[in-house]
Amino acid sequence: xxxxxxxxxxxxxxxxxxxSYSRKEKSLGVLVSNFVRIYNRDDxxxxxxxxxxxxxxxxxxxxxxxxxILESIEVVSRKGKNLYSWNGFLHIPRSLHHLxxxxxxxxxxxxxxxxxxxxVSLDDESExxxxxxPDDQDNSSLSKLDHKKESSLWLLSQNFVKMxxxxxxxxxxxxxxxxxLLSDSQDPMHMRxxxxxxxxxxxxxxxxxxxxxxxxxxxxxxxxxxxxxKSLTEKGSSLFNSTTESKKRVFGTEIxxxxxxxxxTDCSSNYVQNGYNKHVEEEKKPAAKSYVFGPxxxxxxxxxxxxxxxxxxxxxLQDLEALSSTYKPQYCNQDVTGLLGHYTxxxxxxxxxxxxx
DNA sequence: GACTCCCGCCACCGG
DNA sequence: CCGGTGGCGGGAGTC
Numbered sequence: 467x468x469x470x471x472x473x474x475x476x477x478x479x480x481x482x483x484x485x486s487y488s489r490k491e492k493s494l495g496v497l498v499s500n501f502v503r504i505y506n507r508d509d510x511x512x513x514x515x516x517x518x519x520x521x522x523x524x525x526x527x528x529x530x531x532x533x534x535i536l537e538s539i540e541v542v543s544r545k546g547k548n549l550y551s552w553n554g555f556l557h558i559p560r561s562l563h564h565l566x567x568x569x570x571x572x573x574x575x576x577x578x579x580x581x582x583x584x585x586v587s588l589d590d591e592s593e594x595x596x597x598x599x600p601d602d603q604d605n606s607s608l609s610k611l612d613h614k615k616e617s618s619l620w621l622l623s624q625n626f627v628k629m630x631x632x633x634x635x636x637x638x639x640x641x642x643x644x645x646x647l648l649s650d651s652q653d654p655m656h657m658r659x660x661x662x663x664x665x666x667x668x669x670x671x672x673x674x675x676x677x678x679x680x681x682x683x684x685x686x687x688x689x690x691x692x693x694x695x696k697s698l699t700e701k702g703s704s705l706f707n708s709t710t711e712s713k714k715r716v717f718g719t720e721i722x723x724x725x726x727x728x729x730x731t732d733c734s735s736n737y738v739q740n741g742y743n744k745h746v747e748e749e750k751k752p753a754a755k756s757y758v759f760g761p762x763x764x765x766x767x768x769x770x771x772x773x774x775x776x777x778x779x780x781x782x783l784q785d786l787e788a789l790s791s792t793y794k795p796q797y798c799n800q801d802v803t804g805l806l807g808h809y810t811x812x813x814x815x816x817x818x819x820x821x822x823x
Numbered sequence: 824g825a826c827t828c829c830c831g832c833c834a835c836c837g838g
Numbered sequence: 839c840c841g842g843t844g845g846c847g848g849g850a851g852t853c
Contacts, residue, residue: 489851492829515842527831530844547837547842614835617845659846665828688826 494666495673497524498532502674505552514548531619535670538623539565558676562631562694569628622647622660623667630677630692637682637689640664 490496500522505513515533519526533550536542540557542550569575615621625647629638644660645652668690671677677690 489827489829494828525831526842527844528829530842534844610835614845619844655847661826662828662847663845665826669828 495669498670498673534619535623538620566631569632574628574632639689
């Protein structure tokens, strides 16, 4: 409705620059990057939906998306109503391992699910921590709840990951995945919906650098490649390229988006609101205003419009940003280092543990 | 024109 | 009955 940037008076040229609507800037991938950058710190443990929505400047609904996907690889875990714990990357290795075992057990390892095929049984998972009712083994009714669960982002994401972990093909296209994960029903409508969801998932996984978008060798057909955890470490170096500037990304506009509430009615920008406990004092560090994609540059990280550097709003998360580092020219790299270190450490620890058994 | 996938309506659930 | 969740698919951006 009200997103028509071009109806601005001539002297808003400046403002125009920073409000040129770009869908990408609101992508889940970007959101996840910001999510990580804000929450992936030692002093963060629990967080709530509202708080996250406020900090990230998006509506709650989007947080649910992100959180559900992240939960599938245990980056976060749900603790209760409106309460999640941030696990960071620590549990990813373990999580992936579980998913792999589970996937193999469930037959995800079967031949090429890649280019096209309609295998993969999948009827349900068996997530460990929350033992669900033991009674519902194979009632094929698949009623309501089951269906709802089957098509949850959480499960879909896990299954998607399983496909990568268990199959020998390293390229998976979204529609082959959709087909496989749909297990039957060729209903084109269901396919479309499934694919949409896979896009969502793929975006966050890409953002987490667990997968990467490429395309099938011969064709132009897009496909995803599993990078997994190792990739993080080995490509660490590539992340150190010092073109810090190009990695910067200004979100001024969208980060402060608008209404945190679901009602579009009030697009009043004063959503200062509750959830955001702690210091909300306004910015003190103008430079930290822009979001920097550290290791998590979303698929289309290189943005051209970084001209709209500072300007109003977006004061909220900046203080967090601020303390994220003491603002050195290359604090970006530090982030990476820390992150990778963290990650590798977890990975190794996990392996050691595994060995011991 | 096909591919992406954001947006937000609204069903559902747990309290 | 209400607020938190989150499936779902229309349709707008992108390529």
